[in-house]
Amino acid sequence: MRAAYVTxxxxxxxxxxxxxxxxxxxxxxxxxxxxxxxxDPVDALVxxxxxxxxxxxxxxxxxxLVGEVAATGPGAVGFTPGQAVWCNxxxxxxxxxxxxxxxxxxxxxxxxxPPDVDPEELVAAAHPAATAxxxxxxxxxxxxxxxxxxxxAAGNVGSAAVALANAAGARVVxxxxxxxxxxxxxxxxxxxxxxxxxxxxxxxxxxxxxxxHVHLDTSGHGQPAVAVPLLAHGGRMVLMAGLHDIxxxxxxxxxxxxxxxxxxxxxxxxTADLATAATAVPHLLRTTTWRPRVTDRLPLSEAAHxxxxxxxxxxxxxxxxxx
Ligand SMILES: NC(=O)c1ccc[n+]([C@@H]2O[C@H](COP(=O)([O-])OP(=O)(O)OC[C@H]3O[C@@H](n4cnc5c(N)ncnc54)[C@H](OP(=O)(O)O)[C@@H]3O)[C@@H](O)[C@H]2O)c1
Numbered sequence: 001m002r003a004a005y006v007t008x009x010x011x012x013x014x015x016x017x018x019x020x021x022x023x024x025x026x027x028x029x030x031x032x033x034x035x036x037x038x039x040d041p042v043d044a045l046v047x048x049x050x051x052x053x054x055x056x057x058x059x060x061x062x063x064x065l066v067g068e069v070a071a072t073g074p075g076a077v078g079f080t081p082g083q084a085v086w087c088n089x090x091x092x093x094x095x096x097x098x099x100x101x102x103x104x105x106x107x108x109x110x111x112x113x114p115p116d117v118d119p120e121e122l123v124a125a126a127h128p129a130a131t132a133x134x135x136x137x138x139x140x141x142x143x144x145x146x147x148x149x150x151x152x153a154a155g156n157v158g159s160a161a162v163a164l165a166n167a168a169g170a171r172v173v174x175x176x177x178x179x180x181x182x183x184x185x186x187x188x189x190x191x192x193x194x195x196x197x198x199x200x201x202x203x204x205x206x207x208x209x210x211x212x213h214v215h216l217d218t219s220g221h222g223q224p225a226v227a228v229p230l231l232a233h234g235g236r237m238v239l240m241a242g243l244h245d246i247x248x249x250x251x252x253x254x255x256x257x258x259x260x261x262x263x264x265x266x267x268x269x270x271t272a273d274l275a276t277a278a279t280a281v282p283h284l285l286r287t288t289t290w291r292p293r294v295t296d297r298l299p300l301s302e303a304a305h306x307x308x309x310x311x312x313x314x315x316x317x318x319x320x321x322x323x
Contacts, residue, residue, distance in 0.1 A: 002323065003100035004303035005058045009049030012307035015061065017300070023096055023104040028075040030105050032085060034067040036120050037098045039306045039319040040127045042267070046092055047307065050243065053092040053267060061303065062099035063091045064126040066119040076107040084113035088126035088281075089274055092267050099303055101323045108271045111278045117285050124292035124318040128156035129284055130277040131240065131266045132164050132218075138273055139264045140214035140238045144169030149204065149212045149230070152219030153189060154180035156292060156318060157240075161216055162187040163290035164280065170214075173207045175200065187290050195219070201226050211235055211257075220245070224261065229253040239263040293317030 003020045025031045040063055045051035047061050069083045079085065087105045091097030096104065113122055135157070136142045148165045152158035153174035165172045166188025175195040176184045184192045191207045193200055204212075204226075211232030215222070220241035227237050228250050239261060254261070269277070284290060295317035298306055306319045 001101040002300070003060045004062070004300055005060045005099070006047060007058050009047060009055075011048065012044075012304050012311065015047070015304035015307060017303060020058065020060065020100065022102055025071060025073050025104050027073040028107050029073045030069055030076045030079050030085070030107055030110050031071040032065060032067040032087070032103050032105055032110070033070040034065045034098060034101060034103055034323050036066050036123045037062050037300070037321050037323075038064045038123045038126065039310055039321065040064065041310065042127070043091065043097075044307055044310050045243070051092075051267070054094040055092070056094065056096055059091075060097040060100050060103070061091060062097035064088045064123050065090065065098035065103055066113055066123040067103070070102060073107075079107060079110065084115065084119070085110050086113045086119075086122055086126060087111065088130055088278070089269070099300060099321065109274065111275070114282045114286070117282045120294065120297070120320050121285060121291055122282060124294050124320055125160065125281055125285060127266070128292065128318075129160040129164070129281045130274065131157050132161035133277040133280040134264065134266060134269060134273060135216050135238045135240055136161055136165055136214060137168070138277070139262045140216060140236050142168065142170050142214045146213035147171045147173065147208045147210070147232070148214040148216060149208070149227070150174045150189070151195065151217035151222055152176070153184045153192065155218055155316075158218040159184070159187055159290060159293075160284065161218065162189050163284060163288045167284070167288055173204060173212070187288070195221070201230070204230055214238060217241065223247060224249045228257075228259060228261075231257050231259045233257050233259075235259045237261045240265070294320055296320070297322065299323075
């Protein structure tokens with residue numbers, strides 16, 4: 001089969017496109033004929049070695065896929081050949097990735113793809129929307145009636161977080177660039193502020209005088225010195241971006257609020273948590289106006305080019321590749 005792979009971690013130029021043997025399918029695995037994959041920031045972190053995780057050699061890059069069941073192991077119950085499926089947890093933790101004509105997926109990491117959801121929108125949503133769901137509800141414990149701050153609200157994860165939180169009955173206060181205000185409001189933010197504003201902390205305080213129950217910065221520019229004093233009593237600051245940041249912490253403002261800082265990486269999510277988040281992703285696409293921003297659709301043979309584009313900060317949205 002044709003696949004995009006690296007022989008060891010390295011830059012985008014280390015990505016090769018060529019023939020690899022079909023992956024073996026164990027008793028509880030499903031062999032998937034891949035139809036589309038999405039290029040995630042985390043793919044670059046794994047490919048470069050910046051995010052340390054066990055990987056086989058050669059290593060097929062990529063985390064997400066949509067496709068059809070090609071074959072099943074005898075213990076992979078619930079899947080039948082030809083069935084439309086998706087996955088968002090390949091390519092780390094010792095598992096081969098998705099950027100190939102075929103991928104082997106453990107049955108508990110594979111989900112049926114609903115016929116009424118566009119497969120390329122589903123694959124583009126798979127990583128950011130599942131991340132947003134886990135951040136808000138699993139780690140942030142957000143509930144209806146609470147107030148949540150979403151930073152980077154026009155981004156892949158941030159925009160999904162706005163839509164998910166709004167759909168769950170929370171009040172969303174967000175930051176974005178002014179060009180995106182209308183879009184962020186349309187996804188459900190009650191208030192949107194320019195993240196460049198020098199008076200941003202004061203505006204955020206005024207927008208939620210009783211504090212934020214959940215603070216979710218998806219931009220990697222969140223500052224605990226600003227965020228913690230804005231938390232409600234018992235509030236949760238969820239950290240999920242800013243891989244190399246070292247930031248100051250206002251200790252008193254944290255403990256006198258009974259507040260928490262919770263870090264999480266979707267790479268560590270259990271299959272049970274991933275499966276719960278996976279029910280939320282197609283539901284979000286079916287029931288809200290939110291859609292992932294797909295900026296490019298390219299052949300899989302362009303995987304190295306796609307990773308070069310990803311390194312360019314001006315790319316806003318997801319690149320979808322087709323084998
Ligand atoms: N922990 C996890 O499990 C996990 C999972 C997925 C992603 N991530 C990480 O989460 C981050 C976001 O991913 P993504 O795909 O959503 O990226 P993205 O689409 O590029 O979104 C980032 C957003 O941050 C905004 N931003 C840029 N500079 C800012 C600043 N100074 N202040 C406030 N906002 C600013 C951007 O605004 P503009 O739109 O105006 O440029 C953009 O909307 C990445 O670092 C990624 O590695 C972590």
